[in-house]
Amino acid sequence: MSDNMTRTATIAVLVENEAGILARVVGLFSGRGYNIESLTVAAVDEEKRLSRITVVTTGTDMVIEQIKAQLDRLVPVHRVSDLSQEGPHLVRELALIKVIGKGDHRVEALRLADAFRARVVDATTESFVFEMTGAGEKIDAFCTLMRPLGLAEISRTGAVAIARGTSHIAA
Amino acid sequence: MSAAITSSTATTDQRPGAEVVLRALKDQGVEVIFGYPGGAVLPIYDALFQQNAIRHILVRHEQAAVHAAEGYARSTGKVGVVLVTSGPGATNAVTGLVDALMDSIPVVCLTGQVPTHLIGNDAFQEADTTGITRPATKHNYLVKRSDDLAKTVHEAFYVARSGRPGPVVIDLPKDILIKPAPYVAAPTTEHRSYRPVTAPDPARIQEAVRLLKRSERPVIYTGGGVINAGPEASRLLAEFVHLTGMPCTNTLMGLGAFPASDPQFLGMLGMHGTYEANLAMHGCDVMLNVGARFDDRITGRLDAFSPNSKKIHADIDPSSINKNVEVQVPIIGDARQVLAALIECWKQDPTPVAKTEQLAWWKLIDEWREKKCLAYVQEGSIIKPQHAVRRLYELTRETGRDTFISTEVGQHQMWAAQYFGFEKPNRWMTSGGLGTMGYGLPAAMGVQIAHPDALCIDIAGEASILMNIQEMGTLAQYRLPVKVFILNNEYMGMVRQWQELLHGSRYSESYSEALPDFVKLADAFHAKGLRATSADQLDDVIKEMLAHPGPVIADICVAKDENCFPMIPSGAAHNEMIMGPDQEQNARSVTDEGKVLV
Ligand SMILES: Cc1cc2nc3c(=O)[nH]c(=O)nc-3n(C[C@H](O)[C@H](O)[C@H](O)COP(=O)(O)OP(=O)(O)OC[C@H]3O[C@@H](n4cnc5c(N)ncnc54)[C@H](O)[C@@H]3O)c2cc1C
Ligand SMILES: Cc1ncc(C[n+]2csc(CCOP(=O)(O)OP(=O)(O)O)c2C)c(N)n1
Ligand SMILES: [Mg+2]
Numbered sequence: 005m006s007d008n009m010t011r012t013a014t015i016a017v018l019v020e021n022e023a024g025i026l027a028r029v030v031g032l033f034s035g036r037g038y039n040i041e042s043l044t045v046a047a048v049d050e051e052k053r054l055s056r057i058t059v060v061t062t063g064t065d066m067v068i069e070q071i072k073a074q075l076d077r078l079v080p081v082h083r084v085s086d087l088s089q090e091g092p093h094l095v096r097e098l099a100l101i102k103v104i105g106k107g108d109h110r111v112e113a114l115r116l117a118d119a120f121r122a123r124v125v126d127a128t129t130e131s132f133v134f135e136m137t138g139a140g141e142k143i144d145a146f147c148t149l150m151r152p153l154g155l156a157e158i159s160r161t162g163a164v165a166i167a168r169g170t171s172h173i174a175a
Numbered sequence: 176m177s178a179a180i181t182s183s184t185a186t187t188d189q190r191p192g193a194e195v196v197l198r199a200l201k202d203q204g205v206e207v208i209f210g211y212p213g214g215a216v217l218p219i220y221d222a223l224f225q226q227n228a229i230r231h232i233l234v235r236h237e238q239a240a241v242h243a244a245e246g247y248a249r250s251t252g253k254v255g256v257v258l259v260t261s262g263p264g265a266t267n268a269v270t271g272l273v274d275a276l277m278d279s280i281p282v283v284c285l286t287g288q289v290p291t292h293l294i295g296n297d298a299f300q301e302a303d304t305t306g307i308t309r310p311a312t313k314h315n316y317l318v319k320r321s322d323d324l325a326k327t328v329h330e331a332f333y334v335a336r337s338g339r340p341g342p343v344v345i346d347l348p349k350d351i352l353i354k355p356a357p358y359v360a361a362p363t364t365e366h367r368s369y370r371p372v373t374a375p376d377p378a379r380i381q382e383a384v385r386l387l388k389r390s391e392r393p394v395i396y397t398g399g400g401v402i403n404a405g406p407e408a409s410r411l412l413a414e415f416v417h418l419t420g421m422p423c424t425n426t427l428m429g430l431g432a433f434p435a436s437d438p439q440f441l442g443m444l445g446m447h448g449t450y451e452a453n454l455a456m457h458g459c460d461v462m463l464n465v466g467a468r469f470d471d472r473i474t475g476r477l478d479a480f481s482p483n484s485k486k487i488h489a490d491i492d493p494s495s496i497n498k499n500v501e502v503q504v505p506i507i508g509d510a511r512q513v514l515a516a517l518i519e520c521w522k523q524d525p526t527p528v529a530k531t532e533q534l535a536w537w538k539l540i541d542e543w544r545e546k547k548c549l550a551y552v553q554e555g556s557i558i559k560p561q562h563a564v565r566r567l568y569e570l571t572r573e574t575g576r577d578t579f580i581s582t583e584v585g586q587h588q589m590w591a592a593q594y595f596g597f598e599k600p601n602r603w604m605t606s607g608g609l610g611t612m613g614y615g616l617p618a619a620m621g622v623q624i625a626h627p628d629a630l631c632i633d634i635a636g637e638a639s640i641l642m643n644i645q646e647m648g649t650l651a652q653y654r655l656p657v658k659v660f661i662l663n664n665e666y667m668g669m670v671r672q673w674q675e676l677l678h679g680s681r682y683s684e685s686y687s688e689a690l691p692d693f694v695k696l697a698d699a700f701h702a703k704g705l706r707a708t709s710a711d712q713l714d715d716v717i718k719e720m721l722a723h724p725g726p727v728i729a730d731i732c733v734a735k736d737e738n739c740f741p742m743i744p745s746g747a748a749h750n751e752m753i754m755g756p757d758q759e760q761n762a763r764s765v766t767d768e769g770k771v772l773v
Contacts, residue, residue, distance in 0.1 A: 020368055023317070028309060035310050066497055073494035079314040079334055082368045175368070 012041070013068045014060050014088045014095055014165045018173055020080035021047050021055040028078055029057055038063065038071050042097075042140075042162030054082070054175055058164050082175040085167075092168040098161045099143045100125070101134045105154030113153045120146045131156070189355035192324055193218035196285065196347070198358055199328035201228050205256050207247065207624055208232070209240040213260020214300060215287025218352035232624060232653060235645035237264050239617035241271020241342075242643070245280045246621030249604050250579055252405055254335050255621065257284040262300030265307070265346075270611060272311040272342045277608025278428060279403055281340035283331050284312075290350035291319055304346045313341030318348065321356035329361040338371030339492040340403055371491060375508030375516050383463065383487045383504050384520045390461035391532030393421045396444065396473075397510075399428030399607070400466015400490060402600050404510035409433070409600040411514035412465070418521055420533065422540055424452040426467050427592055428607045435596035441540070442549075445473040446743050447589040450548035450752060451540055453741070456481050457749035458539075464488045466510040469500040470608070471772070479748030489513040548741050548754055549593055556709035560587065560662045560733040563713060564594040564634065567660060570717045576630040578602065579622045583615040583639030586668035586739045591634040613642025616659060620646055623655045630658070630721065637663040637730075638687050647700035650726040658720050659728045661693060664735045672738045676753075676762035677745075677770055697728035706730040745772035 019025050026045055033040050041060040048056045061071060068086065076084045087093040101122070103113050110132075117124065117134050120142065126133035134150075136143055140163060147158055167173075190198070196219060200208070209232045212220045223231050234240040237259045244255025255275075259268050265286040275282045286308075289298040305317045314334050316327050324347075331343040387393055395416060401408045409432045416423045416439050423433050424441040433440055442449035444456055456462065456473075462484045467473070469488075474480040480500060488496050489506035496505045506513055553562040564587075571578045580595055581604040582588040588605055597603050604622060606614035615633040623631040633640075640661055650657050670685040697704030703723050707716040713731070720729045742753045744762045746769025753761050 024305060024309070027306070031309055066501065070494060070498055073492075073496075073498075077339075077492060077494055079369045 008064060010062050010064055011068065012060060012062050012088065013071075013086055014058065014093070014163060015072065015075070016083075016085045016087055016165060016173055017057040017059065017075055017081060018083040018175055019055050019057060019078075020082070021053045022080055025055065025080050026057070028080070029059070029075065032074055032078065033059075033061070036074065038067065044162040044164050052175060058162070060163050083173050085173050087165050087167060090167060091171065093165055094168060095139055095163050095165040096137050097140050097143055097163050098135070098137045099147075100159045101136065101147060101150060101155065102131060102157040103134065103150050103154045104131045104156045106130060109153045113150060116146070116149050116153075122146060189357050191218065191222070192321060192347070192352040192354055192356045193222040195325050195356045195358050196328060196352070197222050197226060197229060199325045200256065202361060203329065203332045204253065205229055208256045208258050209234055209243040209247070209621065210258030211237050211240060211260065211264060213264050213287060215261035215289060215349050216258060216264075216285070216347070216352070218349065219258060219285070219287075219347075231258070233649065234617065234620075235648050236643060237267035238271050238613065239620070239643045239646045239649070241268050241275065241282060241284065242611075242614050242617035243621035243624070244282045244284075245271065245275050245278070245614075246581060246604050246618030247625045248280050248282060248621075249402070249618075250601050250622040251625045252601065254281040254283055254332055257282060259284065259286055260300065261287040261289055261304070262302045265302055265304040269307060269311050270609075272308055272344065274606055274609045274611045274614060275342040276311060276313060278606065279340050279399060280342070281335040282342040283335050284342060284344045286344055286346050287352075288317070288346045288348040291348045292350070294348065304344065308344045311342070312344050313339075315344035315346065317346040318351050321351055321354050324351060324356045325359045326362070329359075330366070333361075333366060334369060338369070339495075372507050373491065373509040373512055375489065375506050375513045377516065377520075379504055379506045380513070380516045380520050381524065383506060384517060384524050385526050386461050386485055386487060386504065387419065387421070387463060388521075388524065388526040388528045390459075391529050392458060392460045392536045393419070393463070393533065394455045394459040394461075395419075395421050395423040395463045395465070396426075396456065396467055397423065397429050397432055397465045398426040398467025401429055401432040401510045402466075403491075404466065406600050408511035408514060411511060411518060413437070415514050415518050415521070418518060422455055422537070424448070424455065426470070426473060426607075427605060429467060430592060430603045431597035431600045434598045436598060443592050445470075446475070447593065447739055447741065450546045450741055450754065451543040453743065453749040453752060454543050455540055459484045462486045464490075464502075465513060466490060468495045469498065471499070474499060475743045476746055476748050481749070546754070553710060556711065558707065558710050558713055558731060558733045560590050560664065560737055561594055562710070563662055563731050563733055564590045566713055567632070567634070567717055568595045570714065570721060571630060571632070574630065574721055577626065577628075578630045578632065579604070579619070579626065581605065581615040581618040581622065581631070581633045583633070583635045583642075584610045584612045584669070585636040585639060586664070586672065586737070587634055587636045587662040589669075589739045590662070595634070612636075612639035616640060616643050616646045616657070619657045619659075620649055620655055623657050624653070631656070632658045632660055635659055635661045636668060637661050637665065637690055637693070638667045641691075644696070647697070647702060647726065647728075651701040654725065656723070656725050656727075658726070660720070661728065661730050662733050663690075663693070663730050664733050664737065665690065666735060668737070669739070675738070676742075676759060677765055693728050693730035697726075700726075702726040702728055704728050704730070706732065708732045745769050
């Protein structure tokens, strides 16, 4: 085990959909000084009252093992799965990106959006809102390109992730 | 209560929430609650008034209620129960909750809350109790629906006592306590999400046994987890230690899990542990940890901790494993089951034991023992605190009574751990993880409630005892014959010791100025007050204390400048231990890196 090498982990946490669960998870990270690069949460099964949290974090292997063990000991947690360790998986993020500009900048923005497969979901004569899904790096790259073209505002969901193939997480 | 609320949900088999709570407690086997009333919990107090199954002990401060419940729990293996009101009642309980969390003590704490429709309005005596206690508990609940009430109480007990035990809060809005609620029995099905693993993986057990059999310098290091696993685990521990012939050391929290008088016992390890225990940890080639958590009081400087050993760690909580120290053989399971499996496997496994090498290891250990690191000289009239504890131990043993010791926090706590021998589990209550001054008296109170005929002694410091001294009133009310044995050095001795060793003897604010007269204080609380000021009075005072049928405060005026040794200064390694006053200069070389450590 290389002690001081940090890595990024994408962890899926299946939890009871109940009041306070998000506070427990966030409190765990802040209380124990773990990083949160992104965290997303939504109900995934109304009937079984389950929500899924996807948290992207960084740390040494020992810290990431600790994070998983700490998450797993929360009473309302059903499953903790380190997708980044458990084989091929998909990570996606959705972003809404507002670009304000005129003339050539507008044309260039549209052209690039097309290349990145970003959709125009709102437009005025002076602005666009692009919707884009993809890996975080792709969104980063797109935003960098938009900056000189009038990037005004970004709203991102943070990562959601799932394993490829038949392997799956159930309560 | 308004008729509208009652009639809308009432059916024949529903009872007011408060009664449902008590019924659930009763079904969970609760006999005693430690509590303090207030507006938000009046419905529960009203229900308590009208029944006889559950006894309520009225403490004098909510923090003490939790410590009393901890003492009760630790000495019985049952869940301790606390009842406090909303707002200040709940916030006063927080220190006790964190204490129970750090030391893995099962406690269920019921807190009153403002009615559901007022939550969030800064109502009178409202506090965000679930928010405040989230990091202070193993788990907590806010009951917002009457239908969830009974189920939540049952679940809280399950969570508190199963897996790694801990404190659980149930926040109860007043309307929920008044409105009728249905009763449901404790579920027989598994919990939806919380299912701790208790049975160890046989492959790991075998790996551990083979490592241990081949080991030339083994050591068994056990902790509070063995106590948590029940007295049978302690019995199995002794069996395993005897079967293997290996040396055994206990943490502060584990004292009593292995008999102190056993020749294979090395004493406590860690910051104030024995020379032989710490050197055995440092020099071993295989370490078996059962139910201990590699706390920083044990490891000292991490990169120098037992540098040449393979480590086996058995713990019920996967998060304890590889947290501070990397181990080669992790075993997840309950200590009782792990020890039973180890014994079984040891008997079957054909791997030969490295007997000759282990004998040589014992010879080395015996040489370390020859250092007699706990020796002290009692001469002259000034009472040495070590001697006071030793005499207390010997004289209580002469009584033949079942004896339970609690402590406050400081030097006296360490001397109690070093000089009072524990032969059985559940007889030793101390605040290890949080180190809460004020723990000992209420804890002893809780123990005495559970064991009315036993001898319960709080070994205290003069500073700590003042932190929950009001509980003398509780002792008087319930005629609890707890003995408070104060090692009065007129200093916050542990603070003074660090200041002497690490801060150039600048005794900043550590003198216990303006102390009360403890004999008169005892008198004011309807207890007996005794004092020993010279060595020749010590035995008589102890005997009189032990013979007295009621509560006693014994003010033992001891040497003011005694330090607690051995000591591994913060940031040092196990083999850099300070053995006594003549090596104190070693501490002066502690670097700032060491000083930042607590
Ligand atoms: C002033 C002061 C000085 C101190 N000096 C020392 C010292 O010199 N030496 C010392 O030892 N301590 C000392 N302590 C105490 C120290 O801070 C820790 O509280 C203590 O060392 C922890 O003990 P433990 O490792 O046995 O763990 P505990 O806190 O008792 O934890 C128990 C472990 O066992 C596990 N467990 C629980 N239930 C089970 C089960 N059923 N089966 C298996 N595993 C289970 C838990 O998950 C946990 O990992 C001191 C404290 C104070 C206040
Ligand atoms: C609530 C709390 N506050 C502060 C401390 C820090 N502290 C640890 S030991 C100690 C001194 C205890 O003095 P005393 O009770 O007289 O015991 P002694 O060390 O003299 O035996 C203090 C202040 C603590 N452990 N708990
Ligand atoms: Mg003192």
